[in-house]
Amino acid sequence: MIVYNKLKNFEGSESEEVMAKYVVNHTMDVLDMSIEQFAAINYVSNSSVVRFCQKIGLKGYSDLKIKLALEINTFLIDNERIEVDMPIAPNSSNAKIATSFLNLYYQTLADVHRSIDLNKLSEIAKILEEANYISLWGNGPSMLIALDFYYKIKRLGYVVQCDDIIGFHSVPIERKRKGEVALIISSYANSPQIRQWVIAHRRNGTQTILITLNEDTPFKNIVDHIIIFNSEEKRTGKLGHFASRTAMSYIIDMLYAMIFNFNYDDNVRILYEDGKTVNERGEYLKNLLIE
Incomplete structure (x- = not known):
């Protein structure tokens, strides 16, 4: 903290x-x-x-x-930190609202940058890079972060799964996949749902990673690897998930970039080849299979 x-x-x-x-x-x-x-x-x-x-x-x-x-x-412009739960005051002007959010995002990014354990994050990136199968887990706003990560590493050819349909996460996790790594993304990491995932993966012997904003999560000594950043954001009575979303996105983006960097040239080529299938208007070419 x-x-x-x-x-x-x-x-x-x-x-x-x-x-x-x-x-x-x-x-x-x-x-x-x-x-x-x-x-x-x-x-x-x-x-x-x-x-x-x-x-x-x-x-x-x-x-x-x-x-x-x-x-x-x-303390960018006003020489004071922005309140993460209620970043705007009553009767704030539009200009003040814009400045408050600019400061809030910068404040959160700077806090994460200053406190994140880059060695641990790099270790986790290597584990994911070497995994045979990556499963992503999250609920609510955390699911949006998980889906963004899913899209990025899916483009690079990693075998990854993310059930984003409501209710599918409640299906029991019984089948063990060889070389699977489970990445759980959760702001508070203290719900019965998170407990179910952690215990199920532990029972299956699946290496489990937790990224959370809660220093007091009851699962920090149960999962194999954990990244914690305390955003000081309350669970209720707040304007929105602005600080937590920004912090989580930054951490996940760093994780993705580290994975990308392990095979930089190959990954650049993959993205280049993928980009060639789309023309300047963003429409897919009709002759995808013709070279």
Whole structure:
């Protein structure tokens, strides 16, 4: 979790919560403050500031300012982070709405880029690249992400399956496929449906990968591989799945690009040959089988 979100959700003593709230509301000012100035404005001692910083996993006040400075590039125009659940305020102008969403997308992408474990993502990409059969699993908005990934790797010739018809995912998973890898995409990864998939694949000995935005998913120690990014998006009471969708799409796009890169020249040729079957108007040529 990034420092800003730790501070936003911080729970501690009254004085510590006051410090956390001050940093959240005056981030730019804090960057220019000495520890003495910060302590004075919050009516605490220097040692209390250091202990507060250590409680959020930092070495001290200087480390806090360094981490905040690294995150400051997500405060694009208004010098404040966008609320992921309700990114627009009442009576926002059209221009303000447009700017808020621009900032929200950039903020989310920057957060993922800063926190993602690229080595783990590369490991997962290699597992999928070497799989004999890839099955994709997701519900609701996550299914849209899964279908996009399905289309991309299907074009490259991978054997991949994704049941996008409502109800088909409830069919028991009984048959084991040799060399299958199951990729489950889920924002919260805590539903009975996800549990059914994870247990079924585990029972079949299928290597299972989970990509989720929930740090507290009960399945993180059950699946074989997991990528977690906490978008801080609530499940209910939000305008839409904007931050989670952006984060998931970015992670899946990176995963696809890594897979593509393993056989770059061959994959470029595949896409080129596929493109030759379509003319400039996007209509399929009639003589597909004639060379």
